[in-house]
Amino acid sequence: MNYHLYTKKSYNYAFLFVVLFLIFSSCKRDKFGHTTEEIDIAYLIPESEIDTEEAQVWAKQLINAKQSQLYFPDSSSREFLKQQLYLFYQKNNFQPAWYSATTVLSPTQSLMGYLKNAGSAGLNEDAYSLSDIDKIQNSLLGTDGEYDLPKLMKLDVFTTAMALTYLNHTHAGRIKPNEVDNENNIWVEKYKPADLVDELYSAVQNNRIDDIITKAEPQYELYDKLKKAIKKYKRIVTEGGWAKINLEDYKKLKIDTTKEFNQHVLVPTIRNILSKTGDLQLAKNEVADTSQIYDKKLHQAVINFQERHTLEKDGIVSSNLLKELATSAEERLTQIELNMERLRWLSDSLGDSYIIVNVPSYWMRLYDSGKRNFETKIMVGQSFHATPLFMDTMQYIVLSPKWYVPLSIAKNEMLPKLRRGGDYFSKNNFSIYQRTSEGIREINPNSVNWNAVRNMGNYSIVQNAGATNALGRIKFIFPNSNNVYMHDTPSTQFDKANRALSHGCIRLEEPDKLANYLLKEKDQIWTEEKIHKAMYSGNTQNIYLDRQWVVHIVYWTTWVDDNGKVHFAKDIYGYDKAQAEILTKRDANLKDWMKKRTKEFDELKLKRKKLL
Structure with a gap:
């Protein structure tokens, strides 16, 4: 049976007499003119419509109440989201948005689907208090549920809070980037104050929750690929992961050739790991054997693994290789989640013509109209000269630079x-x-x-300018406060696996090819031959580009190639570690918040009376 706080229907005279008696016999009223007795009796009056005036009263109380801070688990974004919560209900005339008096509305069902599958987006499902929402939904709208307007409004407000939280996490991230990295990194502001409210209000009104969440997600191909990767690694973790290597037992392992590694006790373990990661190709229903023979097939699997983990591709089982093999499936899953989080810190669009410099993976890629047209190896800053992360626009090229x-x-x-x-x-x-x-x-x-x-x-x-110049024969300028740019180099260390070798600028292996591509729109003046000649002339000159290219310097320790292979890079600046520590602490605080949240809902009726 459904109930309403006040009704305009006719009741039997006996029941009406009880109500009138209580109304006129009580002298204790709240600031809205209602007595406690009125409120308690009102829950017995059947109705299927929500009284808009009373809904406004309760909504304003709930939003302005001190305990409204318990709607939001993240202290860092709490004040911002509380403001958005108020603006949302102000826009909705302080009426329920997600529930009617009798049902869970369609937008709510769509939202719950996303909240329950937040892990597929690299987020923590526990942050959205689904058990509390389910509990209150059932108490109100379940088979044996009883209508309770204050509780319904509190459920509605809480659902809005979780929607705002999820959208904020999906679009801007669970943590702010400046909590993790050095002060030279520059990040964009993800939301203007009104944007989030306007988007959510429109989505609820027009039943297009799918659209707003899709729009909130990073609009990058890599994000979609990482969502697939997270599904794969969650499956591996669920199935028990892969065999473990205790590095303490193999600290002194020094093997220079594959021949020396043959018949080693570690061979079966490595074969097990590589079969799980997909580097060792097995036929359908084939099980990795347990022999200690380091055969050609396993040798190639090791090379495949090395290529995916930014290691020397020599097939030799070194201490560096063992460190990567010893990383568990759970840790790899976390690494993917951390990189999905960092994608949320980037601008909403990479641009039409852009360049990505991936610092820990040591590559630079040029995209023209969304298509990758050029790639080259790079060197980046050493850990104590970290290449800063930021976005800016390339404006000109300097030939024969000083x-x-x-x-x-x-x-x-x-x-x-x-x-x-x-x-x-x-x-x-x-x-x-x-x-x-x-x-x-x-x-x-x-x-x-x-x-x-x-x-x-x-x-x-x-x-x-000249052959010994540290900048080589050419540099590429995208003016920025860090005075960082890309340039040629006389160094020949691009075949090294670890290329964190510079003072912070980005050294290119093939700068001449990049120049040829960027200047192809000026090819009547700047032919490849003329560019080459000017690079070696010793006369410094600037060439301004007809088209400006957006340069994104990023820190992706996980990425997916065109063949769907997941690559992992070393955490050369420690950003993965710092980010994971913050999120671990945040998750621990979340448990305390959940206890308060659950207690607050359990005491809802008592608090309702106190508020009045």
Whole structure:
């Protein structure tokens, strides 16, 4: 049977007499003019429609109540979401949006489907209090449910809060990026204050929850691929994962050839792991054998694994390989979830013509009209010179560039060389300038007592264009506050697995090919031959691009290639670790929040009376 707080129907005289007696005999009223007795008796009055005036009363109380902070599990976004909650109900005239007096509305059913499957998006289902929602739904709208307007409004408000939380998690992430990384990384603001409310209100009114959630998700191909990867690794975890390797037992393992590894006790374990990861191809219903023979098939499987984990592709079982093999399926699943979270920190669109620089995976890719047209290996900053993560627009190319040595490098690296003396600076085509009261003048480095110099602020060091220039023959400029750019390099270490070797800028293996592509719209003036000639001319010149390319410098330790293979990279800057620690702590706090949340709902009727 359904019930309503107040009714306009006729009742039998006996029942009406009881109600009138209680109304006129009570003198204790709440600030809305209702007595406690009125409220208690009112729940017995049958009705199938919601009284809009009373719904407004309860909605305003529930939204403004102090305990409304318990609607939102994340303290970092709580104030923002509380504001959105109020704006949502203000837009909806403080009426229930998800439930009628008798049913769960269609948008609500759609929303619950997403909340219950939040894990498929790399999120924590526990953050959305589904058990509490189900419990109250059943008490109100189940077979034996009893209508209770305050409780219904509280359920509606709580459902809205969970919808806002899920949308915020899906679009902007569970944590803010500046909680994880260094201060040089620059991130976009994901929501304007009104956007979230407008989108959700429209979705509920027009029953298009699917559309708003799809729109809230990162609009990148990689995100969709990682959703498939998460499904695969969840299945592996559910099936028990793969065999474990105890690194403590094999710390001193040093094997230089595959021949030496033959008949090793670890061979069956490695075969088991690679069969689970898909690197060892098995026929249908074939089971990985337990022999200790390191055969060609296993050797190729190891190479496949090495390729997917940013390792030297030599088929040799090294300590670095064992570390990656010892990483459990659960840890890989977490790594995928962390990278899905980082995708939410990027801008809503990568652009039409863009370049992605993936720092830990050491590659740069150019996309033209959404299609990948160029890729090259890169070197990035060492851990203490971390390449910053940000987005900016490439504007021009510099051919035969000079290198203006940054002050920090001049002080920490060049000054010790100057103190040692020798011909380093002349051999490497450096010019040194001194600032004086009369202006700036070039000096002979041997004319200065560098041991007496403590600060390089009055000196500038410039490496002229040429074969020894640290920037090589070309650089690509996308002006930014970090003074980071992409450039050529005389270094030849691109075959190394670990290429975190620079001072923070991005070194390219094939910069000439990138220049040829970027300047193809100027090919009547800048042919490949002319570009090459200018690169080696020694005369510095800038070429501004007709089309501006958006450059995204990202930190993806997990990505999926065109063949659907999941790749993993080392956490070279420790962002995975820091992010995981924050989320682990957040999940622990979530459990405490859930206890408060459940207790608050259990005490709902008592609190309702106190509020009045």
